[in-house]
Amino acid sequence: MPATAIVHAGRAQRALALVLLAASLAACGPSGGSYYPLTAGRWWHYAVETVVLDDARQSRFLLQNAGLARGLDGQVHLQISQTRSADFLRAEGDGVLRIASQHPGMPGPRPDEPPRVVLPQTLAAGTEWQVRSSLALAESRTFEPRDRIIPRRLPVALTKTIASRDETVEVTAGRFEHCLLVEGVGEASVPADRGNASATIRVSIREWYAPNVGLVKLEREETTASTFFKPGRQRWELLDHGG
Numbered sequence: 001m002p003a004t005a006i007v008h009a010g011r012a013q014r015a016l017a018l019v020l021l022a023a024s025l026a027a028c029g030p031s032g033g034s035y036y037p038l039t040a041g042r043w044w045h046y047a048v049e050t051v052v053l054d055d056a057r058q059s060r061f062l063l064q065n066a067g068l069a070r071g072l073d074g075q076v077h078l079q080i081s082q083t084r085s086a087d088f089l090r091a092e093g094d095g096v097l098r099i100a101s102q103h104p105g106m107p108g109p110r111p112d113e114p115p116r117v118v119l120p121q122t123l124a125a126g127t128e129w130q131v132r133s134s135l136a137l138a139e140s141r142t143f144e145p146r147d148r149i150i151p152r153r154l155p156v157a158l159t160k161t162i163a164s165r166d167e168t169v170e171v172t173a174g175r176f177e178h179c180l181l182v183e184g185v186g187e188a189s190v191p192a193d194r195g196n197a198s199a200t201i202r203v204s205i206r207e208w209y210a211p212n213v214g215l216v217k218l219e220r221e222e223t224t225a226s227t228f229f230k231p232g233r234q235r236w237e238l239l240d241h242g243g
Contacts, residue, residue: 035180035209036096036119038077038089040067042243044214047172052150052232053139061236065243093121119209120162123180127162135188137232138201138222146194147228149201156188156203169208169217173238176210183207192228199226213241 043064050057066078069088076099079087088100088109098116100109117129135154140147160182167179184205192199201224208217218236 034212035094035123036089036214037212038065038079038091038096039243040065040077042214043241044238045240047237047239049235050137050232051234052137053141053230060239089118090115094123095119095121117160119180119182123162123165125162125165129160131158131160131184133158133186133203135190135201135203135222137220137234138224138229139232140192140229142228144194147192149190149229154188154190156186156201158184158186158203158205160184160205167208169210171216171237171239173216173240176208176213176216178211179216180209180211181206182209190229192226197228199224199228201229213238 041064043062046061046063048059048061050059062082064080066080066086068074069076069078075090077089077091079089084104086102086109087098088102090097090099096118098112098118100111102109116131120127120129133156135149135156137150139149161184162180163183164181165178167181169176169179182205184203184207186203188201188203189198190201191197201222203220203222205220206218207215210216215236216238219233220235221231221233223231
């Protein structure tokens with residue numbers, strides 16, 4: 001899940017619209033892992049709270065499965081959001097891989113090399129995998145452009161782990177039992193004070209997936225002991241789902 005969403009207009013949006021049309025004409029394929037359903041027509045509506053520089057903002061985020069993407073071996077599912085972004089997903093055992101993504105402003109899908117593991121093939125407690133991410137919540141206390149973190153999308157590598165397969169979660173959409181809990185951690189060293197110093201940003205993330213529903217809750221924090229930066233956090237909560 002992205003920590004930020006950007007909306008652009010132009011040629012890439014038209015190209016993406018054609019991809020979505022092709023997907024809507026494709027037949028439904030296998031649904032993928034039960035913790036991340038890929039069945040066409042499924043949708044999820046989330047409440048999102050983002051805190052950056054102590055400024056809390058509330059938003060809503062809608063995801064929908066759009067069916068199989070044509071021309072990609074008949075096993076790639078398309079998931080789109082209200083921001084016109086799209087993820088190209090493949091079921092892999094009990095898990096899901098993202099093989100490409102597309103955002104407004106891009107001329108076409110950008111492959112993930114190697115594919116990004118959304119959930120691993122084996123969902124046993126203790127299973128670990130690596131995910132590439134970007135810093136998107138911690139930010140500089142100053143307005144010096146060279147010190148800003150978020151606009152530069154600085155990379156951070158996360159180690160994710162299946163922490164539990166029997167969590168109970170209560171959110172607006174209801175009470176969900178036997179949920180999968182995924183925990184992730186990572187650190188990135190970033191320049192500070194106009195390049196005269198450096199600081200470590202620590203990222204921690206927790207994701208809860210309900211059987212036959214998908215993601216129901218997410219918490220992400222970016223913290224640091226440095227006085228040059230302020231920590232940030234984000235919370236996702238499922239409001240409703242269907243399809």
